[in-house]
Amino acid sequence: xxxxxxxxxxxxENSIAASASEVRITVLENSETDLLQMSVQDNGxxxxxxxxxxxxxxxxxxxxxxxxxxxxxxxxxxxxxCNGFLKIDSTPGKGTLLTVQFQRSNIDRMPLGNLADTxxxxxxMNPTIHWIFTxxxxxREFALDNDQIMQTLDGIxxxxxxxxxxxxELVETGIRxxxxxx
Amino acid sequence: MSTIKSLEDLxxxxxxxxxxxxxxxxxxxxxxxxAMGTCGIAAGARDTMKAILDTIEKESLNGxxxxxxxxxxxxxxxxxxxxxxxxxxxxxxxxxxxxVAKKILNEHVVNGKPVADHVIPM
Numbered sequence: 649x650x651x652x653x654x655x656x657x658x659x660x661e662n663s664i665a666a667s668a669s670e671v672r673i674t675v676l677e678n679s680e681t682d683l684l685q686m687s688v689q690d691n692g693x694x695x696x697x698x699x700x701x702x703x704x705x706x707x708x709x710x711x712x713x714x715x716x717x718x719x720x721x722x723x724x725x726x727x728x729x730c731n732g733f734l735k736i737d738s739t740p741g742k743g744t745l746l747t748v749q750f751q752r753s754n755i756d757r758m759p760l761g762n763l764a765d766t767x768x769x770x771x772x773m774n775p776t777i778h779w780i781f782t783x784x785x786x787x788r789e790f791a792l793d794n795d796q797i798m799q800t801l802d803g804i805x806x807x808x809x810x811x812x813x814x815x816x817e818l819v820e821t822g823i824r825x826x827x828x829x830x
Numbered sequence: 831m832s833t834i835k836s837l838e839d840l841x842x843x844x845x846x847x848x849x850x851x852x853x854x855x856x857x858x859x860x861x862x863x864x865a866m867g868t869c870g871i872a873a874g875a876r877d878t879m880k881a882i883l884d885t886i887e888k889e890s891l892n893g894x895x896x897x898x899x900x901x902x903x904x905x906x907x908x909x910x911x912x913x914x915x916x917x918x919x920x921x922x923x924x925x926x927x928x929x930v931a932k933k934i935l936n937e938h939v940v941n942g943k944p945v946a947d948h949v950i951p952m
Contacts, residue, residue: 649872658871665900719868762876769879773866773898800840807896808847811840812887818835 649722651761652686652750658719659688659746660770664777666692666744671770672780675763677752679786683732684752684760691743700736723748730754764823767792768815772806783826790822850892860894860939865910867901873908874927881928882911885935894939907950913938924950 668690724734731751738744907924
């Protein structure tokens with residue numbers, strides 16, 4: 649995967665698989681500290697210490713259809729190659745917090761890529777999950793909480809064309825204004 | 831920040847969606863499922879999903895249910911898309927790039943004719 653936003657999509661899929669009902673995704677870029685940090689926090693079923701250790705191992709996966717899981721080990725390696733880290737804090741029954749940090753200006757740092765598509769697809773494909781998205785670059789911020797959106801829609805599917813149009817413009821514009829001000 | 835859409839805009843979009851749904855009567859529901867495991871995402875499933883959502887939006891295709899699933903064990907054939915129309919058997923497609931996804935929507939979901947050269951025999 650060549651975009652950090654694709655990794656976010658992949659990590660969020662783990663939260664969904666862990667039966668989370670609330671997932672908080674935060675992406676922070678700071679030009680002063682030269683850091684890019686991403687975190688995915690869920691209230692899913694969590695993992696014990698042994699499982700966390702195995703998740704970071706490239707030959708561990710919770711899936712039963714295939715024996716190798718590579719999403720998290722590759723992201724960890726990419727972060728460490730950019731003076732950063734990946735860590736997982738998890739409590740069985742409570743949830744999981746995955747944090748990954750990069751030196752923002754590092755030449756080897758993967759581009760963030762299409763964060764709007766990642767946010768949109770998670771939102772549209774998993775309407776029963778409470779999503780809390782934050783994207784911040786220095787003092788500019790885009791935040792989206794789907795609570796009010798779901799209440800307003802009151803049962804109308806997100807995949808109806810006018811709703812798709814609304815959501816796409818909301819997320820694309822919001823992220824663009826944070827990434828490229830002016 | 832006036833370009834940010836308001837909840838009022840969402841209410842209008844909802845009304846519009848409701849009207850269009852009423853116009854369309856039960857022609858059999860169409861369900862589209864995209865596999866979004868690590869293998870699917872690495873193979874380009876996000877762009878495939880984007881093409882599906884963009885086609886629905888731009889061509890105003892109402893009443894299509896789009897969902898996702900994880901890895902289904904056919905990683906080498908990703909991106910994978912499954913289509914079910916009404917009570918017909920499910921059709922599984924492999925190597926669905928954005929172009930093929932658009933074709934599947936127009937030919938199979940809208941006109942009921944599966945796109946034979948991308949069907950995975952199950």
